Amino acid sequence: MAKILDRILLFIYSLFIGALSVIAILLLADVIPIDLSVIGQRNLYIAAWVVAVVLLLLSFRFFYISVRRDRQSLSSIDQRTEYGDIQISTETIENLSFKAASRVRGIKEIKTRIRITDAGLEIMVRALVDGETSIPALTEEVQKQVHDYVEDITGIPVSNVSVYIANLVHSPVIKSRVE
Structure with missing residues (x-):
């Protein structure tokens, strides 16, 4: 207002x-x-x-x-179907990417970013891992999950999913007491 x-x-x-x-x-x-x-x-x-x-x-x-219209707040992907127009905000696609990456076991803290290109969506995922799973296998699984999930839900082609592993999550070591 x-x-x-x-x-x-x-x-x-x-x-x-x-x-x-x-x-x-x-x-x-x-x-x-x-x-x-x-x-x-x-x-x-x-x-x-x-x-x-x-x-x-x-x-x-x-x-x-x-x-003038404020173009920054209207960041969306527009699609035309036989029934009319569809607009999906980039924030929605970021949240879908987050949801898909969160499902991968071993991934802890996630941030996603979307870039729209002529070839399709480029999705960048930044994550922390638990350090107990192979990082190449983990990142490949994240790429596959995010790619497939976003394409299935939105119908928009995903050209690239890049994963950046920022660090390990340090879990506190709990020593058990034996009496």
Whole structure:
């Protein structure tokens, strides 16, 4: 809600400043006849022109920002079917990747990132492992699970799944007491 209010205020502000700067430019160009003897010095006259033009340019920029769509928050993959359009957010695909990687035994802490390419999705998985399973076998299983799960659920081709093993998870050693 605050974002919408900010955009509305920016829109009104840009219109107001734009109108004031246009009036100032018209006054300075003697299109609107008025006595400007106050700006008798040449330096003040040039400064008034510069300020009016800069304000006009800023108002154009603010107007553009207030009416444009925010593309970053709309990060999604669009598909068209015979029934209509489908949009799947990249956050959804990241969560699906997380879910698939979490199912692999030996993987502990996971972070996923998605990149959309022409060939399909590129999924990057960063994980910590328990150190009790072969890392090559573990990463291959993660790649297969994530690839198959994301493709099955979304129907979007996955071109690449890269796995980065960041470290081992150190589990606390519990010594048992024998009495």
